[in-house]
Amino acid sequence: MKLWTLLQSLGCSIAHEQPWIALGLAGNLNADNAVVAEAVETWLRTGGRAVDTALMYYNDEGLREGMRRFLVDFPDQQSNIFVSTKIPPEQMGFHGSLNAIKEAQSRILAENTALDCVLIHWPGRTWPKRDTDPPCVVDRGASHAGDWSLCRTESWAALQEAKALGLVKLIGVSNYELPHLEEMNSIPDILQVEFHPWWIRGDLLQWCRDRKVKLVAYSSLGGASSNWLEDPLLKELARQEHLTVAQLLLNWAVSQGVSVIPSARSKAHMQDNLHCCEKPLSAEILDAMSAPIAAQHRTIQPDPRWIHVPGVSASGFGGPVPPSHAHLNLFGAVERIHLGSLRKHCWEDDFRKPYPCCDPSFGVEGLSTCWDSGLSFMECCLPSSFSRFAIPLSAAKPQRSDRVDFVVVGAGSAGSLAASRIARSGFSVVLVESGGDGLSSKKVHPNPSLPEQFDHWFVHNVEWSLGEVIRTTQIIHGRGLGGSSSVNGRIYTRTPLPFAPSLVSAAYADVESELLFETDETVSDSWQQRILDAVVAAGVPHAPNASMLLKPSIGPVQKIAGCRNGGQLSAFHCAQRLEADIEILRHAHVNRVIFGGNKAVGVEIAGSKDSTEVLCNHGVVLSAGALQTPAILVRSGIGHPLDLRRLGIDMKVESQEVGANLQDHPYLPFRVRTKYTCATKGSLYAFYSNLTAQGGQQRVYELQLIPRCLESGGHQQTELKGYLILLRSMKGGRVVVRSTDPAEPPAVLNNPFAGDGGDAWLLLHGLREVYQRLKASLPGASFDPPSDSIMEDSLGGQYCAQHLGLWQHPMGSARIGPVLDNSLRVRGVEGLYVADASALPDWALAGHPDAAIRALGALVAQFATQDALRQNSCQAGCVV
Secondary structure, eight states: OHHHHHOOOOOOOEEEESOOEESSSSSSTTTOOOHHHHHHHHHHTOOOOEEEEGGOOOOHHHHHHHHHHHHHGGGGGGGEEEEEEEEOOGGOOOOHHHHHHHHHHHHHHHHSSOEEEEEEOOSSSTTTTTTOOOOHTTTGGGGGTTTOHHHHHHHHHHHHHHTTTTEEEEEEESSOOHHHHHHHTSSSEEEEEEETTTTTHHHHHHHHHHOOOOOEOOOOOOTTOOOOGGHHHHHHHHHHHOOHHHHHHHHHEEEEEEEOOOOOSSHHHHHEEEEEESOOOOHEOOOOOOOOSOOOSSSOOOGGSOOTTOOOOGSSSSSSSSOOOTTGGGSSOOSSSOOOOTEEEEHHHSSOHHHHHSSTTTTTTTTTTHHHHTOOOHHHHHTOOOOOOOOOOOOSSOOOOEEEEEEEEOOOEEEEEEHHHHHHHTTEEEEEEESSSOOTTSSSSSOOOOOOGGGEEEEEEEEEEEEEEEEEEEEEEEEESTGGGTTSOBOOOOOOOOOHHHHHHHHHHHHHTTTEEEEEEEEOHHHHHHHHHHHTTTTOOOOOOOGGGOOOEEEEOEEEEEEETTTSHHHHHHSTTTHHHHHHHHOOEEEEEETTTEEEEEEEEOOOEEEEEEEEEEEEEEEOOTTTHHHHHOOOEEEEEHHHHHTTTTOEEOOOTOOOSSOOEEEEEEEEEEEEEEEOOOOEEEEEEESSSSSOOOOOOOOOEEEEEETTEEEEEEEEEEEEEEOOOOBBBBBOOOOOOTTTOEEOOOOSSSSSSSHHHHHHHHHHHHHHHHHHSSEEEEEEEOOHHHHHHHHHHHHHHHHOEEEEOOOOOOOBBBTTTTSSSSSSSSSSEOOOOOOOOOGGGSSTTTTHHHHHHHHHHHHHHHEEEEEEEETTOOOO
16 A cells, blocks of 8 residues: 555545655755746646745745646645745744744745644754844844844744644744753644754654654755765665665655655656655664664754754754764864954954854855955954965066067966967967975975975965864965975876866876876785775775776875976976976066956066066966965956955956855874884875775765884884875865955965864764774774774864864865856956966865866966967957
8 A cells, every 4th residue: 555545544634744755845956936836746746745845945936836737637635735834044033933924825825824834944043154133133132142042932932823823733843953842841743854874863753752743854865965875785775675775765764753855856756755665664674774874974064053052062962973063062062152263342242243254155155244344354253363474575576568478377287387388389478476496306395484485385374263272274385486286295186177078188188298107006915905905895996096086996196206308396397398488487476467458468566666567468377376366366356346345446357256165175184103014115095985884986085194114112113194185175265365465465264163063073084984994904003193082072073173284275266167267268358367276166176186287277278379369360350
């Protein structure tokens, strides 16, 4: 018997009880009302009768239209359709909630009838980008800015009154934890939370069972961005049950007595969902799927700073694993409002909501108040003792009166390739470099704090705060000929790029034509072989060159060994005949791009006393790096309009995402002292998603294990320097120009602990997996930090706060798409190109971006010279 028929035979009134399977409208429908209407109509015609929505999804128009189309043919089914909606945080409070209910009625129902179910969507404001607080928070003043308890109380009272008045049939809450439920002092009809095998909420499930509350699960299939449906273990379990993986997951949830609300667009998927539970799962599979796995995690992580319950510690929040998704949670207590080193006046007076403005997601995410307030975070979010590394400007200015064809700004990995390729095409080029000759010897250890190296680096201080630990760290990138390519790790990794495959392949081939490569060998009967075998046993395949694959693998990596032309080791020195083909201006720091009408015609070089200009006929290529390129664009009038207004710069092009979307690779270091005799060869690298369960096609982590010799008791033993790197951060930072002074470096907002602390938690969880494998592989090995402290949450959290760093791969701050077109041209102007790490989209982060950055240099030369040739051929008046 089908589940739906079974429920009806048991006397379940669809209009008065939450059905077991509903269509969720928060998934992959993208708030497109036309798509929503089609999905709802298809769902109802397929046999579904329940739909889950919310006011904050903005798709009520599509829901109403989809129901209308269905009821034209089946008017007798109107009473059987069950719709659940939710009140957003912005409308919480007694009057706000009542108004929200009336708003939902008018939007969804064809006539003024009772709503089936209304839930309070969140126990408080959930993300910084939702920054409009209701009166129940605002009216209480700054001292209660993080306390939503009154809002919850008033909203619940409003729902109870609405039910008593017959406006709503069922009422409940969503995303509430046990402290929120106990605070209510009342029993809801419905509790909706995230619930799946990776986040088993046994505590909430038992609470609901004891009180006969219906538990509704969301994210049962992981969402559009997850790879759960491809999990090999789940595929095998589903095969045994003659189900799809989606049906297996839904059946598992329903078997717990939980309703599910999966999203779906196609009729086939809807039919699969409706037929998921026609037979029960076997006891063996139920047991296998119900055992909490080590990698428990949430797909939706709210920010507990805004939803705490006064007097309740963090142990009451977060579900079956120790709470790990907020600043102070890693120390075992939810902070009320953590302001880092902010001064009191920054949040007590008119500037009452500093956290959203301090978070890197301001601006592009819609927080225009942060801009309108004059970017108060410049004072309130950066440490008062911020040490600024001023960029040295040369007193000597290059004097040039003749125009060249192209100006390339920056002689790093991309700029060196771009300049040499443009020159090879017969165009004259000036390469403008802020630094001097650069660090061209791989024997020189990069240390920006050494006075003799100061001129070789851009140094940017960044403050991080986690609980009581406040650190100032640095993001650096190279100056001088070769830039960071002079002294980086030399790992060469082909990564995807958003261009035609033939173009990308040709660009990489061009780059590699100048390079010599080397690859470490795997040493048999060694620490390396023991670890390799253990990781392979965890489902990560061995590869002789792990860095060149785009899927999980473990093995040695390919490194740049030198230049084919015999030059010193850097992109600049590998570019053949570079100094002979082009003119190089050293110690020339670019202030801004010069325009003639709408076309870039040169650059202005800043000096200690005045400035000079370098002019060109065809265009300017910016390759100054992910931190300096957006600063040059802003000083040139290309950026967020409110930012330009703050700086007093006339707007050339409104480009709101200049400086936004900054990405880097956060990492945790560790050391392992082995019993093996001294070895300095045989480094090992792994790219994988997990080590505790086989499978997983995504690359989430990179593990580096690098040996060195260590004296111990008169014997030399092998110590492994380990680094666990997160290949794709969940955080986006921002580069913000402080002033129009080109000598002042921009502010860099890039805090991996901001908001939900997800990066820190992923790294801590990943390091625990690594320790488990290494302990089993290397008997007698000792660890720093000790294994016990990593496994204990509060100590592990402190280690994250004190040692988590960035891998010095800043990128994405002027990326292809919102800022650049698919030929690396800056949108809105002519003759201006960007080719450096700032152009890379976040999905191109593969752990080692140098190869991709060099490829961008080769590509931009092709795009720019093609534009110039078309322009030359059109002098007679044709349209370029």
